[in-house]
Structures are given as structure tokens and as C-alpha cells.
Amino acid sequence: xxxxxxxxxxxxxxxxxxxxxxxxxxxxxxxxxxxxxxxxxxxxxxxxxxxxxxxxxxxxxxxxxxxxxxxxxxxxxxxxxxxxxxxxxxxxxxxxxxxxxxxxxxxxxxxxxxxxxxxxxxxxxxxxxxxxxxxxxxxxxxxxxxxxxxxxxxxxxxxxxxxxxxxxxxxxxxxxxxxxxxxxxxxxxxxxxxxxxxxxxxxxxxxxxxxxxxxxxxxxxxxxxxxx
Amino acid sequence: xxxxxxxxxxxxxxxxxxxxxxxxxxxxxxxxxxxxxxxxxxxxxxxxxxxxxxxxxxxxxxxxxxxxxxxxxxxxxxxxxxxxxxxxxxxxxxxxxxxxxxxxxxxxxxxxxxxxxxxxxxxxxxxxxxxxxxxxxxxxxxxxxxxxxxxxxxxxxxxxxxxxxxxxxxxxxxxxxxxxxxxxxxxxxxxxxxxxxxxxxxxxxxxxxxxxxxxxxxxxxxxxxxxxxxxxxxxxxxxxxxxxxxxxxxxxxxxxxxxxxxxxxxxxxxxxxxxxxxxxxxxxxxxxxxxxxxxxxxxxxxxxxxxxxxxxxxxxx
Numbered sequence: 001x002x003x004x005x006x007x008x009x010x011x012x013x014x015x016x017x018x019x020x021x022x023x024x025x026x027x028x029x030x031x032x033x034x035x036x037x038x039x040x041x042x043x044x045x046x047x048x049x050x051x052x053x054x055x056x057x058x059x060x061x062x063x064x065x066x067x068x069x070x071x072x073x074x075x076x077x078x079x080x081x082x083x084x085x086x087x088x089x090x091x092x093x094x095x096x097x098x099x100x101x102x103x104x105x106x107x108x109x110x111x112x113x114x115x116x117x118x119x120x121x122x123x124x125x126x127x128x129x130x131x132x133x134x135x136x137x138x139x140x141x142x143x144x145x146x147x148x149x150x151x152x153x154x155x156x157x158x159x160x161x162x163x164x165x166x167x168x169x170x171x172x173x174x175x176x177x178x179x180x181x182x183x184x185x186x187x188x189x190x191x192x193x194x195x196x197x198x199x200x201x202x203x204x205x206x207x208x209x210x211x212x213x214x215x216x217x218x219x220x221x222x223x224x225x226x227x228x
Numbered sequence: 229x230x231x232x233x234x235x236x237x238x239x240x241x242x243x244x245x246x247x248x249x250x251x252x253x254x255x256x257x258x259x260x261x262x263x264x265x266x267x268x269x270x271x272x273x274x275x276x277x278x279x280x281x282x283x284x285x286x287x288x289x290x291x292x293x294x295x296x297x298x299x300x301x302x303x304x305x306x307x308x309x310x311x312x313x314x315x316x317x318x319x320x321x322x323x324x325x326x327x328x329x330x331x332x333x334x335x336x337x338x339x340x341x342x343x344x345x346x347x348x349x350x351x352x353x354x355x356x357x358x359x360x361x362x363x364x365x366x367x368x369x370x371x372x373x374x375x376x377x378x379x380x381x382x383x384x385x386x387x388x389x390x391x392x393x394x395x396x397x398x399x400x401x402x403x404x405x406x407x408x409x410x411x412x413x414x415x416x417x418x419x420x421x422x423x424x425x426x427x428x429x430x431x432x433x434x435x436x437x438x439x440x441x442x443x444x445x446x447x448x449x450x451x452x453x454x455x456x457x458x459x460x461x462x463x464x465x466x467x468x469x470x471x472x473x474x475x476x477x478x479x480x481x482x483x484x485x486x487x488x489x490x491x492x493x494x495x496x497x498x499x500x501x502x503x504x505x506x507x508x509x510x511x512x513x514x515x516x517x518x519x520x521x522x523x524x525x526x527x528x529x530x531x532x533x534x535x536x537x538x539x540x541x542x543x544x545x
Contacts, residue, residue, distance in 0.1 A: 002230050002231045002232055004232045005230075005231040005232045005234075005235045006420075006424045008232065008235060009235065009424070010420070010423065010424055010427075013273075013427070017270070017273065020270070026270060028263065028266075028267075029263065029266050029267035029270045029271070030267060030270050030271050034270070034271070034274070037274040038270065038273075038274060040274065040277075041273055041274035041276075041277040041278075044277050044281065045277065045423065048416060048419060048420040048423065049420070051416050051420075052416065052417065052420050055413070055416075075425055075427075075428030075429050075432070075512055076424045076425065076427075076428045077428065078428040078429075078431040078432055079424065079427050079428050079431060080235070080238065081431050081435070082265075082266060082269040082270075082431060082434075084242050085262055085265065085266055086266060088242060088243075088246050088249055088250070089249065089250055089253050089262060091253070091259055091262035091263040091265075091266055092259060092263065093263065094260060094263055094264075095256075095259075095260075096256070097256035097257060097259065097260045098260050098263075098442075101257075101260075101442070163476075164358070164362075164475075164476040164478075164479035164480070165271055165472075165473045165475055165476030166267040166268060166270065166271035166473065166476065167263055167264055167267035168264050168267050168268050168271070168437070168438070168441060168470070168471075168472060168473075168476075169472050169473070169476040169477070169479060169480050171479070171480070171483045
């Protein structure tokens with residue numbers, strides 16, 4: 001690949017990283033804390049591309065550090081692929097399809113967290129599952145959660161993913177939901193549901209507590225679809 | 229026609245064909261693969277940039293003579309020093325490949341640079357803290373992980389010193405950066421060159437890893453809890469296939485709570501040493517002849533070191 005083309009590809013890739021960091025698209029792929037890393041990395045790419053272009057135009061190219069710059073092979077072309085995928089499609093956050101194909105997940109019982117006070121509770125999906133496993137979310141509890149609808153083993157579930165670094169390490173957490181028309185809505189619909197806990201997380205239900213829904217609101221997808 | 233025109237044509241074509249491309253990516257499974265692919269790229273590129281800035285700085289500002297002064301004269305003694313030096317680069321595996329490459333370029337013995345390559349992503353404070361957070365109540369995991377990874381890196385270094393051949397590493401790696409002239413220009417050009425060549429390879433690795441991780445593992449880990457040895461092998465293979473960032477793999481290992489502990493430790497020791505995106509990076513940076521020998525050897529050594537560290541620290545569980 002010619003040097004000019006390498007510079008162009010590098011510039012576009014850097015610009016794409018900065019752009020998804022600024023417009024919050026990056027939250028579909030990585031943790032919020034990555035924003036400044038992405039802006040920094042994209043900025044470095046843009047600067048390196050511009051500096052190299054200016055030096056080439058002025059005819060001051062340094063000899064390549066390894067003397068083989070003209071033979072980079074086909075690999076720089078592949079840098080175009082993430083640019084195109086980001087710019088043209090910007091794939092959505094992981095959703096119902098990822099839930100359906102994932103292995104079961106369990107959390108270790110949360111340590112050092114005060115027990116849930118009695119009364120109605122609004123929790124994240126992952127926390128609700130953890131609370132059910134550690135025994136502090138008993139049957140009959142009034143619980144509200146927000147997540148997207150998915151199908152898992154024939155059950156309708158309200159699901160969230162948690163990520164540690166990026167979507168490649170996402171782990172699913174689900175609550176099996178019944179009642180209030182949950183079965184009529186398409187998967188990947190974001191909902192806020194309120195209901196009564198009717199079953200606890202256990203190995204044979206894939207660590208999915210049961211929730212009998214009395215109140216269902218369709219909500220817009222949040223900017224940050226993951227839990228942490 | 230040169231590549232700049234080809235590139236422009238590709239962009240125009242992509243814009244014109246956008247509706248069809250979006251349609252083709254509409255199938256749920258394709259969308260999931262695309263999301264994981266972009267996620268791995270977006271996660272790894274900042275670390276790669278950090279790595280090429282360090283590698284560019286080594287090429288431009290660290291002379292071969294200075295490196296020789298810092299390292300012990302005997303290669304055998306320098307290997308564990310390089311392993312411990314891994315503590316200083318808090319990045320993940322993508323960052324250490326260009327750095328190891330420039331170290332070899334500046335005259336560091338290959339065995340030493342390769343030990344650093346394997347140690348840096350596995351034995352650093354960020355990764356060890358992440359492991360401690362992911363396994364509360366199991367401090368043995370952190371100790372065993374550090375010991376297993378450090379052992380893997382050192383054993384591979386000593387193995388290369390005894391059996392490695394210089395001609396397996398592509399000749400271009402060993403050419404030092406030009407001396408004299410504008411140091412900053414050498415820095416910018418080395419960093420840019422390493423970024424463009426390693427970045428493309430990272431994309432290959434991310435593509436393979438995203439396809440495999442979405443399509444393969446759902447049933448792999450089920451029902452293995454009883455067969456301890458098989459679980460070790462499956463977890464080792466899974467580490468290669470999933471190509472997780474070494475700062476995140478502990479959380480995934482922790483979530484597979486039905487698995488015995490030692491197979492999960494093997495997963496943590498193998499992952500930062502050998503995985504599909506790392507093999508792609510190594511093949512492109514050091515040459516295919518190198519990767520074809522180094523990756524399988526590292527895999528075997530990492531499984532054995534992980535097993536040994538696990539059984540010694542954690543017992544058979």
C-alpha cells in the first residue's frame with residue numbers, strides 16, 4: 001500500500017474513534033471510562049497521519065526504521081474494515097440474540113454490601129440476580145427493573161449485559177417475566193417493569209429469578225445499555 | 229492505478245452500496261458478530277497506540293548501548309529481569325508486541341524481548357488488581373496467576389535461548405532504527421509504521437475472535453464440571469479462541485462459576501500468552517515462521533505452568 005493511502009486510512013480510523021467517543025456511540029462497545037482513551041488514541045492517529053503527510057509532501061521522509069516501508073503487505077487495508085463498519089452500520093449494543101446464545105451466568109454472592117432494606121425496591125438486573133442468590137430478595141418482594149426483552153430457553157426474560165472491558169466479555173443477567181402482556185412485545189424492546197418476585201435464581205433456571213409483572217412501560221433504550 | 233485511487237473507489241462504493249450492506253448485516257447473528265468485532269477493535273486500539281508510542285520512543289531515544297548497560301550481560305540472567313520488567317507496562321497484550329519488536333531491533337537478545345512480550349500483559353498491577361476484584365475471597369488466584377504467567381514467560385525465554393533460531397524471526401525486525409538525524413522524526417515514523425502494520429493485523433485477530441466467540445462456546449463449558457482434566461483443556465482452548473483483553477478475562481473466568489478453580493486459572497494464564505489476535509499480531513510482526521513455532525510452544529508451556537501453579541497454590545479443585 002502506498003504511503004499516502006496508509007496516511008488516509010490512519011486519519012480516517014483516528015477520526016472514527018474520536019467521533020464515536022464524542023457522540024456516545026462508543027457506549028455500545030466499551031465502558032464509559034474508555035472515552036478519554038479513545039479520544040487520545042484517535043488524536044494520536046490523526047496527528048501521526050498529518051505529520052507523515054506533511055513531511056512526505058515536503059520531501060523530508062525519514063528512511064523507514066526497518067528499511068522495508070514499501071512492503072507492508074496487505075494488512076494496512078484491513079484497517080479500513082472497522083472504519084467502514086463503524087461509519088456505515090455502527091452495530092447496535094448486544095441484545096436479545098446474544099442473550100439467546102449465551103451460557104448461563106451466576107454471580108458470586110455479593111460481599112460487603114449492606115442487605116437490601118425491606119419494602120419495594122428498584123434494582124439493576126444484575127444486582128437483582130445477585131440479591132436473589134444471596135437470599136435477600138425473597139418471594140413476594142415488590143421489584144422494579146429496567147432492561148430489554150429477550151427469549152431464553154422458551155421463557156420471556158428482561159435482560160441486561162454487564163461488561164468488564166468491552167462487549168466481547170459481556171455476561172448476561174436475566175429475570176423471567178410473566179403477565180402484563182410481556183409476551184406480545186417484540187424482543188429487544190426496552191421496558192421498565194414492576195411486579196412481584198415469584199421465584200428465586202437457581203442453577204436449573206439459569207440463575208433467573210421469576211417476576212410476575214403488574215406494571216409495564218415501554219421506555220427508550222438508554223445511552224449506556226450495559227451494567228457494570 | 230495506485231492504492232490511493234483504489235481506496236477512494238472503495239469508499240465511494242461503500243457509500244453507494246450502503247443500503248445493501250446494512251441489509252446484509254441485519255441478521256441478528258451477524259449483528260452480534262459485528263458488535264463484538266467493533267468492540268474488540270475499539271477496546272484494543274488505544275492500547276496498541278500506547279504500545280507504538282513506547283516502541284517509537286525506544287527506536288528513537290534508547291540506544292542499543294544504553295539497553296545493554298541496563299540488562300545483565302548473561303542472557304539467562306536477563307530473562308527473569310525482563311519478566312519482572314513486565315510489571316512496568318500496564319497495558320494488555322496488543323501493546324507489548326510492537327515494544328518487543330523494537331527491543332529486538334535495538335539489540336536486546338531475542339530470548340529477553342520474548343520474555344518481556346509474554347510477561348508484560350499478564351504480570352502487571354492492573355491485571356492483578358482486576359483478578360483480585362473478580363475473585364473476592366480467593367487471594368490464591370492472584371498469587372497463582374502471577375506465578376503461572378511469570379513462569380510461562382521465563383520458561384519460554386530460556387527455551388528460546390536453548391532452541392530458538394535467529395532465522396525464524398523475520399530479518400526486518402533486527403534492523404536498528406537509523407542513528408543520527410532528527411530523533412522526533414524517527415519517533416513519529418516508527419510509531420506510525422508500527423501502528424499501520426500492527427493495526428491491520430489486530431483487525432484480523434478481532435474478526436476471527438468475534439466470529440468464534442459468538443458462534444462457538446455456548447455448549448462448550450456446560451457439563452464439564454466433573455471432568456477436571458478435560459475442563460483444563462477446554463478452558464485453555466477457550467482462552468485462545470475468545471482473545472479477551474487480559475484486564476477483562478478474570479471477570480469472565482469468575483462468571484463461569486460451575487467450573488473448577490484450576491481450569492479457570494489455566495484460562496487466565498493462557499489468554500495473555502496465546503490467543504488468536506495475538507498470534508495474528510506476532511505472525512505479522514515477527515514473521516509466520518516464528519509464529520508457527522512460538523505460539524504452539526507457548527500454549528503447551530502456559531497450560532503446564534498454569535496447571536503447576538494452580539495445583540501448588542490452590543490444590544486440586
